[in-house]
Amino acid sequence: MAIRTMLSALLVVACGQALAAPPPDELLRKSTPVVDLVSVLCVQQPVRCPRFTRNITVPAHALSRSATPGAFDVHTRGVNWNGGTGVMSFTLKRPADFTGTRIRLRFFYEMVGDEGGDLQFVVTPVTLRHGSGFETYSSYGTPLAAVPESPTIMQEASLILTKNSGSPPDEQWWYFDVVRQGTFEGRLRLYAVVMEY
Numbered sequence: 001m002a003i004r005t006m007l008s009a010l011l012v013v014a015c016g017q018a019l020a021a022p023p024p025d026e027l028l029r030k031s032t033p034v035v036d037l038v039s040v041l042c043v044q045q046p047v048r049c050p051r052f053t054r055n056i057t058v059p060a061h062a063l064s065r066s067a068t069p070g071a072f073d074v075h076t077r078g079v080n081w082n083g084g085t086g087v088m089s090f091t092l093k094r095p096a097d098f099t100g101t102r103i104r105l106r107f108f109y110e111m112v113g114d115e116g117g118d119l120q121f122v123v124t125p126v127t128l129r130h131g132s133g134f135e136t137y138s139s140y141g142t143p144l145a146a147v148p149e150s151p152t153i154m155q156e157a158s159l160i161l162t163k164n165s166g167s168p169p170d171e172q173w174w175y176f177d178v179v180r181q182g183t184f185e186g187r188l189r190l191y192a193v194v195m196e197y
Helices: 003-010 026-032 037-044
Strands: 057-058 073-076 079-083 088-093 102-110 117-127 143-147 152-161 173-179 190-195
Touching: 026 088, 057 088, 079 102, 088 117, 117 152
Parallel strands: none
Antiparallel strands: 057 190, 073 079, 079 190, 088 173, 102 152, 102 190, 117 143, 117 173
16 A cells, blocks of 8 residues: 555544534535554554454445435445445444454445545444534544446455444444545445444
8 A cells, every 4th residue: 555545544633613514424524534553454464453253244235324315226235325425324232242342344345436536434433322412423434445447346444443432342332324435436335334343
């Protein structure tokens, strides 16, 4: 991975300005997510990535989707995410056998558009009955990755959340908002999100 791309992925900007009531999708997309260094390590050197022994798979059809017109289409193999707008979300109960300090979210998807560019999945994790609104929470991103200009290639992106983030895995119920950002505005087909622990 190029140094320039790495630096872009690791850039964290504190944003203290209040925006004048933007749509919820735009509010989520304005933040610069934290990219955990372990997530970058997993991309660069998979053998040094922390091991997770259990997982829960959430098929894309089971994810909630915003009502943004034209943002999503249901497909036999998953959900077409037709551009850079829209939000997906899901809620999970903390697994009874979870005793760790971190979880990994993995996104499995296929490129349908051939526009090229770069792509990042951004997650805002929220524990239930905690805080007063999403604007008080940090977002976490997968490392920024180049998008191949040839469609139908299955891709995977992941990020790691820790107890130190003040978000899951601290509480019993976990809620996750997912948006995409980057220069790639084309269509992708999300197959599933896998939570590993």
